[in-house]
Amino acid sequence: MTIRVLVADDQSMVRAGFRMLLAREPDIEVVAEASTGREAVRQSARTDPTVILMDIRMPELDGLRAAREILGVNAAARILILTTFDLDEYIYEALRAGASGFVLKDDPPEQLIAAIRTVAAGDALLSPAVTRRVISQFVRVPPPAPPAELGDLTARERDVFQLIALGLSNAEIGRELFIGEGTVKTHVTHVLQKLDLRDRVQAVVLAYQSGLVAPDGPRPS
Structure with a gap:
């Protein structure tokens, strides 16, 4: 089964780079692109992608809010958050938004491709290192x-x-x-x-x- 991917990033060169990278994979197809968070929401509804590569910092609607809107309509959506910012606050908020994974844009290409396949298969991409960061955030508030x-x-x-x-x-x-x-x-x-x-x-x-x-x-x- 082909993995249908939506690439959402405000930089056209980044989107082009991802498209070229993923075009080499026989089981992956880029079905749409989006340059804003609002466009990502529209394209997700139109193309029903398997995986959405979502940048955090985008105009009109940031990636985290866009992810929440997409998941509010389609709870089965798989969102892989992309960012150049390896910051705790983004990891924490991305996971709370319902993302299925979190990768950095400067990760090796093979790692990104593996992440797409992992998320598409219904698994989640959450390493022990990221887990420790999540823990440090959640233990600061009284548990329900x-x-x-x-x-x-x-x-x-x-x-x-x-x-x-x-x-x-x-x-x-x-x-x-x-x-x-x-x-x-x-x-x-x-x-x-x-x-x-x-x-x-x-x-x-x-x-x-x-x-x-x-x-x-x-x-x-």
């Missing part, structure tokens, strides 16, 4: 009550949920809990379904925002 749905998780699903919140991949979770990667994927799917979450990013946000996982708490045994 944990969701009632947490009680629906089995003991093993709680273990997996905690390790997701720590930023571990499926393979790393499997090694940590001494279970196969396929079993981990099944547990992850059940956790997301039971907690009504779209992806791993939302799981991390929920875990720390609700105080379900402490930044320095122990890992499951």
